Amino acid sequence: MPSPNPLRDVQTYIKLPLLYDHWYVAGLTEEFGDTPTAKTLLERSIVFYRTEDGELVALQNRCAHRSFPLAEGQREGDNLRCGYHGILYSPSGKIIDIPCQSTCPEVGIHKYPTVEQGPFVWIWMGVPNRAAVGAIPQTDCLTDPAWTAVYGAKTLEGNYLLMHENLADLSHLPFLHAKTFGASGDWASIPVHVEKENEQVHYWRETDQWGMAAPLYPPTIDNSKRRIDGKLGATFVSPAMCRGWTRIEILDAQGSEQRLLENEINHYLTPETHDSAHYYWSFARNCDIENASFSEMFRQVVTAAFDEDRVATRQMQLLLDEDRHEITDINIAGDRSSVMVRKVILDMTTREHGPQAA
Numbered sequence: 016m017p018s019p020n021p022l023r024d025v026q027t028y029i030k031l032p033l034l035y036d037h038w039y040v041a042g043l044t045e046e047f048g049d050t051p052t053a054k055t056l057l058e059r060s061i062v063f064y065r066t067e068d069g070e071l072v073a074l075q076n077r078c079a080h081r082s083f084p085l086a087e088g089q090r091e092g093d094n095l096r097c098g099y100h101g102i103l104y105s106p107s108g109k110i111i112d113i114p115c116q117s118t119c120p121e122v123g124i125h126k127y128p129t130v131e132q133g134p135f136v137w138i139w140m141g142v143p144n145r146a147a148v149g150a151i152p153q154t155d156c157l158t159d160p161a162w163t164a165v166y167g168a169k170t171l172e173g174n175y176l177l178m179h180e181n182l183a184d185l186s187h188l189p190f191l192h193a194k195t196f197g198a199s200g201d202w203a204s205i206p207v208h209v210e211k212e213n214e215q216v217h218y219w220r221e222t223d224q225w226g227m228a229a230p231l232y233p234p235t236i237d238n239s240k241r242r243i244d245g246k247l248g249a250t251f252v253s254p255a256m257c258r259g260w261t262r263i264e265i266l267d268a269q270g271s272e273q274r275l276l277e278n279e280i281n282h283y284l285t286p287e288t289h290d291s292a293h294y295y296w297s298f299a300r301n302c303d304i305e306n307a308s309f310s311e312m313f314r315q316v317v318t319a320a321f322d323e324d325r326v327a328t329r330q331m332q333l334l335l336d337e338d339r340h341e342i343t344d345i346n347i348a349g350d351r352s353s354v355m356v357r358k359v360i361l362d363m364t365t366r367e368h369g370p371q372a373a
């Protein structure tokens with residue numbers, strides 16, 4: 016029997032080791048305050064707190080003495096004291112006081128680099144000296160005053176790659192999201208374009224049918240007498256992020272561009288364990304940005320639609336864990352983009368964990 020191939024077999028694919036050498040979203044900036052708070056990211060328990068100047072600190076949530084959770088301790092100025100035998104740690108993870116002795120060992124605990132960017136905290140989970148701030152995905156639409164955005168968060172009870180698969184094959188929109196986004200079945204039959212650029216994968220569909228894009232735009236935009244040239248697609252940015260986007264060019268009767276309406280739908284995936292993940296999303300637009308009722312309506316629709324993805328992820332993970340059918344996965348035309356994403360994930364796995372891991 017041939018050995019399982021992760022490009023063809025999702026069960027093998029989702030068992031690949033996690034990828035640490037990337038920036039991931041740790042959470043929304045507002046989640047982290049003065050009080051030490053624990054969160055598990057990529058199977059590592061991490062304690063977050065803010066110094067007196069408001070700077071965010073992220074340390075291993077496990078005392079170097081007897082593994083007591085440091086989130087149960089107390090902040091003292093900018094430092095954190097363990098609640099078991101009182102060892103005091105500096106924001107760099109160095110031991111600076113041990114109440115029962117006068118000297119401190121050189122060993123400390125792991126400190127994670129963090130960067131606050133727009134509404135999110137990004138964290139580097141890999142080898143510290145490989146962190147490059149420039150590699151954090153840019154999300155200008157979340158800070159540009161010409162745009163507005165709504166946000167949401169969910170916990171996925173499934174491997175994060177199942178969600179990347181979902182995001183890489185948008186032919187599921189008219190089916191899984193029939194009750195929310197409600198795109199017509201024709202959407203799935205529009206050919207998908209796929210382009211790989213270094214380790215990013217761009218994929219999109221082109222349509223001149225306004226009906227395909229209309230649910231993504233405020234109803235106050237009257238396009239009934241204009242020609243629409245539209246692209247709807249997404250980019251696999253990294254294991255931590257998928258950037259969805261739509262571009263609708265509103266043309267006048269002569270075919271000249273009159274307005275460019277854009278949406279950017281970002282999905283941030285951070286494994287919690289191997290079989291669960293933190294999922295944040297933002298939905299930004301550059302049209303009708305003062306329209307608060309549309310923002311609220313959209314927040315509700317998107318929350319419901321992404322919950323359909325959450326439920327599907329859980330259902331698939333359960334079957335992959337427990338069902339004993341011997342099956343061979345098939346790939347269909349809509350999978351061209353997700354297979355390309357799998358190849359990138361496999362390359363990253365080989366680079367980080369060696370060829371035997373992939």
Ligand code: FES
Pocket residue numbers: 078079080081082083097098099100101102
């Ligand atoms: S476990 Fe933290 S000081 Fe002992």
Ligand SMILES: [Fe+2]
Pocket residue numbers: 181187191192320324
């Ligand atoms: Fe979806």
